[in-house]
Every structure is written in C-alpha cells, then in structure tokens.
Amino acid sequence: MSTAEQPPGAALRSREHTREKLIDAAFEVFAEVGLNAASVEQITERAGFTRGAFYSNFDSKVELFFAIADDKYTRASEGLQSGVDAILAEALPAGHPITADALETIVTRVLGLTVVDSKLALFESEFEALALRDRDIATRYAGHLREVVAGLAGLLEGALARIGVRFLLPAEQATRLLITAYTAAMKTHLLSGGGDQPSVADLADVAALALVLTERMPER
Amino acid sequence: MSTAEQPPGAALRSREHTREKLIDAAFEVFAEVGLNAASVEQITERAGFTRGAFYSNFDSKVELFFAIADDKYTRASEGLQSGVDAILAEALPAGHPITADALETIVTRVLGLTVVDSKLALFESEFEALALRDRDIATRYAGHLREVVAGLAGLLEGALARIGVRFLLPAEQATRLLITAYTAAMKTHLLSGGGDQPSVADLADVAALALVLTERMPER
Numbered sequence: 001m002s003t004a005e006q007p008p009g010a011a012l013r014s015r016e017h018t019r020e021k022l023i024d025a026a027f028e029v030f031a032e033v034g035l036n037a038a039s040v041e042q043i044t045e046r047a048g049f050t051r052g053a054f055y056s057n058f059d060s061k062v063e064l065f066f067a068i069a070d071d072k073y074t075r076a077s078e079g080l081q082s083g084v085d086a087i088l089a090e091a092l093p094a095g096h097p098i099t100a101d102a103l104e105t106i107v108t109r110v111l112g113l114t115v116v117d118s119k120l121a122l123f124e125s126e127f128e129a130l131a132l133r134d135r136d137i138a139t140r141y142a143g144h145l146r147e148v149v150a151g152l153a154g155l156l157e158g159a160l161a162r163i164g165v166r167f168l169l170p171a172e173q174a175t176r177l178l179i180t181a182y183t184a185a186m187k188t189h190l191l192s193g194g195g196d197q198p199s200v201a202d203l204a205d206v207a208a209l210a211l212v213l214t215e216r217m218p219e220r
Numbered sequence: 221m222s223t224a225e226q227p228p229g230a231a232l233r234s235r236e237h238t239r240e241k242l243i244d245a246a247f248e249v250f251a252e253v254g255l256n257a258a259s260v261e262q263i264t265e266r267a268g269f270t271r272g273a274f275y276s277n278f279d280s281k282v283e284l285f286f287a288i289a290d291d292k293y294t295r296a297s298e299g300l301q302s303g304v305d306a307i308l309a310e311a312l313p314a315g316h317p318i319t320a321d322a323l324e325t326i327v328t329r330v331l332g333l334t335v336v337d338s339k340l341a342l343f344e345s346e347f348e349a350l351a352l353r354d355r356d357i358a359t360r361y362a363g364h365l366r367e368v369v370a371g372l373a374g375l376l377e378g379a380l381a382r383i384g385v386r387f388l389l390p391a392e393q394a395t396r397l398l399i400t401a402y403t404a405a406m407k408t409h410l411l412s413g414g415g416d417q418p419s420v421a422d423l424a425d426v427a428a429l430a431l432v433l434t435e436r437m438p439e440r
Contacts, residue, residue: 034349036254118352125349129254131411132342142411169428177429180404181397191351191362208389209397212432 019057021047023071026064031119035065035126062137065127066144072120073148077155083113084159091163097216098163106163107210111203114182118190124183149176164217174213181206239277241267243291246284251339255285255346282357285347286364292340293368297375303333304379311383317439318383326383327430331423334402338410344403369396384437394433401426 025047029038040061044054058064087109091102131141153175160166167174182203189202200207245267249258260281264274278284307329311322351361373395380386387394402423409422420427 122349122352125345125352128407129342129345129349132338132345132407135413138411138413142408145408145411168432173425173428176404176425177397177401180400184396184400187348187352188362188365191358191365193355193358205393205396208393212388 015057018047018049018053019067020071022049022054022057022064023068027068027119027123030068030126031122035061035123035130065130065137066140068123069127069144072123073144073151077151080110080113080152081155084110084155087113088159088162098165100216103163103165103214103216104207104211107207108200111207111210112200114186114198114203116186116189116194116196116198121183121187121190149179152179160214165214166217168213168215177213178206178209181209235277238267238269238273239287240291242269242274242277242284243288247288247292247339247343250288250346251342255281255343255350285350285357286360288343289347289364292343293364293371297371300330300333300372301375304330304375307333308379308382317436318385320436323383323385323434323436324427324431327427328420331427331430332420334406334418334423336406336409336414336416336418341403341407341410369399372399380434385434386437388433388435397433398426398429401429 022043026038026043029042029046032038033042038061040051040054043064044051047053058067087106091106091109127141131138149172153171156175156178157167157171169177185203185206186198189198194202242263246258246263249262249266252258253262258281260271260274263284264271267273278287307326311326311329347361351358369392373391376395376398377387377391389397405423405426406418409418414422
C-alpha cells in the first residue's frame with residue numbers, strides 16, 4: 001500500500017537503510033556482550049526494528065556476522081584507496097626513480113591513515129573463534145579472508161607500480177603477510193591500552209616488513 | 221599425617237603433579253565449552269580433584285589461563301630447540317658458507333617440526349578476546365607475549381648464527397613477524413579443515429618470510 005505510493009527505488013533504498021541500521025546496531029551489541037550472547041531481540045531493539053525486519057534482511061545471526069565483515073572490509077578498502085591516492089599524488093617523484101627515503105616516507109604516511117577500532121578487533125577475534133568451532137562457518141570465513149587479501153593485493157600492487165616499486169614475493173603472499181603483521185600490531189596496541197590513533201612506533205613492525213618485502217624496479 | 225611419612229621432595233612433586241593435571245584438564249574443558257563457560261567445578265571434576273585442590277594451586281581461573289599459556293609455550297620452545305639442534309647437526313655445512321638452497325632446505329625442515337593444535341589455537345583466540353575486554357588481563361597478556369618473543373628470538377638468532385646467517389631486522393622484530401605469520405598460517409590451515417600435520421604449502425608464507433628476513437653473513 002504505502003510502498004505502492006513511493007517513487008521507484010524508494011522501497012529499495014528503505015530496505016538498504018534498514019539493513020545498514022541492523023548491521024550498525026549488531027556491531028555495537030556484539031562488542032558489548034559477545035557474538036554468542038547477543039540475541040536477535042537485542043539487535044532489533046537497538047536498531048529500532050521488529051524481529052520481522054531482521055529476518056527479511058538476514059537468514060540468521062551468522063549471515064549478519066558475514067554482512068558486518070563485508071561492510072567493514074568495503075569501508076576500510078575504500079578509505080585506504082583514497083588515502084593512498086592522495087599520498088601518492090603529493091609524494092610521487094615526477095619522472096625520477098623513487099629513493100629509499102621517499103619510499104620509507106610513503107610507507108609511514110600510508111600507515112598513518114590507520115585508525116584503531118577496538119570493537120572491530122574484538123569482533124574479528126570472536127568471529128575467528130566461532131569459525132574454528134564450526135566447519136561451515138570456517139569454510140565461508142576462509143573464503144571471505146581470501147577475497148580481502150585479493151582485493152588489497154590489487155590495491156597495493158597498483159600503488160607500488162605507480163612509484164616504480166614491486167613486491168619481492170607474489171603480491172597475494174606479500175599482502176597476506178602485511179595484513180597479518182598489521183592485525184598483530186593493532187592487537188598489541190589495543191592490549192597496551194592505546195587509543196584510536198596508533199603511533200609510528202606501534203606500526204614499526206609493519207613498516208619494516210613493507211620495506212623488506214619490496215624493491216625498486218630495475219630502470220628501463 | 222601421610223605427608224610426614226613421605227620422603228623429602230615428595231610433597232612438592234605431588235603438588236606439581238596436581239597442578240599439571242589441573243592444567244591439562246582445564247585445557248580440555250576450555251576447548252570444549254570456551255573460557256567463559258568453563259566452571260572451576262567442571263575443571264576439578266575432570267581432573268579428579270576437589271575445589272580445594274584448585275584454590276591451593278590457583279588464585280582464580282585467570283591464573284589458570286596464564287599457567288596454561290606458560291606451560292604450552294615452555295613445551296613448544298623445548299621441542300623447537302631440540303628439533304632445530306637435530307636438523308642443524310645433520311645439515312650444517314662443515315666449514316663452507318651456507319648456500320641459498322641449503323638455507324631453504326633447513327627452513328622447510330624446521331617448519332616441518334610443526335604440529336597443529338586446534339585446541340591451542342582456540343584457547344589463544346578466546347584468551348585474546350578476553351584480554352581485549354579486560355585491562356588487567358591485557359597488561360599481563362602483553363607481558364606474556366613479550367617473553368615468548370624474547371625467548372624465541374634468542375633461540376632463532378643462535379640457530380642462524382651457527383649456519384652463518386643473520387636477520388635483516390632486529391631479532392625480536394623479525395621473530396615477532398615470524399610468529400605472527402606462523403599463527404596466521406596455522407589458523408588458515410585449521411579453518412580449511414586441515415589435520416594435525418600442516419603441509420609445506422600451508423607454511424609457504426612463513427618459509428618465504430623467513431628467507432626474505434635473512435641474509436648470509438659477510439665472509440670473514
């Protein structure tokens with residue numbers, strides 16, 4: 001009835017809006033009480049919807065876990081791409097081969113884009129523990145991680161090529177190692193009571209790894 | 221009464237035995253139901269002791285978490301040291317500088333010492349999530365991780381020096397990166413349904429990282 005009166009696309013946008021609000025509310029509830037303890041009722045109540053709204057968007061709580069993981073990855077990836085674009089546009093040495101110092105500066109600046117999200121770290125730790133206990137979730141979770149690596153590998157390889165640098169290892173392998181080091185550094189930062197913005201020292205392992213994993217391309 | 225009749229040292233050994241049985245039982249119970257859900261009763265029942273035996277060995281469940289982490293680290297470290305000693309005794313090139321191929325073989329053989337412990341991965345994931353939620357546990361957990369890194373860095377640096385190889389980065393930094401890559405590889409192996417023994421392919425990222433992080437020492 002009321003949907004019949006909406007302009008074309010409005011129903012779809014409203015549905016998308018509901019889905020986003022459920023994702024945001026669930027992320028907060030999960031951070032507060034953990035994935036297992038969080039109920040569909042708590043999540044829908046926080047978002048201001050009914051159980052019906054939940055089940056018209058997600059088949060189960062597990063579907064919601066994956067929707068959150070996808071949402072967080074998409075936002076992080078878009079933020080990283082635009083940040084890297086801005087840094088390279090400014091730092092790119094015009095026509096000259098990049099120096100080791102310039103590369104180090106760029107790596108430090110890219111890592112400076114980082115914002116720590118303790119709720120996200122917690123979500124990932126618990127999601128991982130859940131996947132380790134459930135074969136079906138594990139398979140899907142592994143697939144999600146492969147997509148994240150492939151996406152970031154493309155982004156990083158493209159950015160390096162623009163400054164005449166390449167990975168010493170296959171791009172996906174190097175990216176997997178960088179993500180792993182980055183995740184560990186964030187956890188160490190959080191465990192030591194760090195705030196939203198990690199320091200250069202917090203990310204020293206990742207910066208050192210990035211430099212060990214790359215080399216300047218031979219000049220043509 | 222009966223303790224008065226025991227030979228000197230027996231009471232201490234019996235206490236140590238009780239402690240070990242509690243640690244083993246707790247590790248099993250934690251793997252089955254998770255750290256939060258596991259009760260002191262479940263643990264003491266599994267070990268065949270009373271609550272009194274628990275509290276004469278551990279002040280709390282959290283003390284037990286740290287005792288388990290220390291126990292697992294000590295065993296893994298001793299196993300690694302004796303495994304590395306055996307591999308180097310056999311592979312050590314007598315008087316000749318080590319070749320890149322020989323180094324790769326040694327790295328592959330050392331990684332072949334690995335046995336996957338899905339219960340340990342689960343324990344660590346949950347312990348980490350717990351630490352991320354609790355400031356005091358976080359501080360102690362971070363200290364535990366630093367000790368693990370320092371211990372393994374000494375072991376690895378010593379082993380490398382014996383074959384004329386050194387890290388390109390400070391030993392603790394290189395070791396932290398290797399542990400991180402190893403932990404991630406184990407989780408990927410477990411998430412993909414792998415068994416007790418990871419394949420060479422499962423550990424490819426760690427092997428590649430080990431080679432990128434090292435160089436032959438200049439000849440004297």
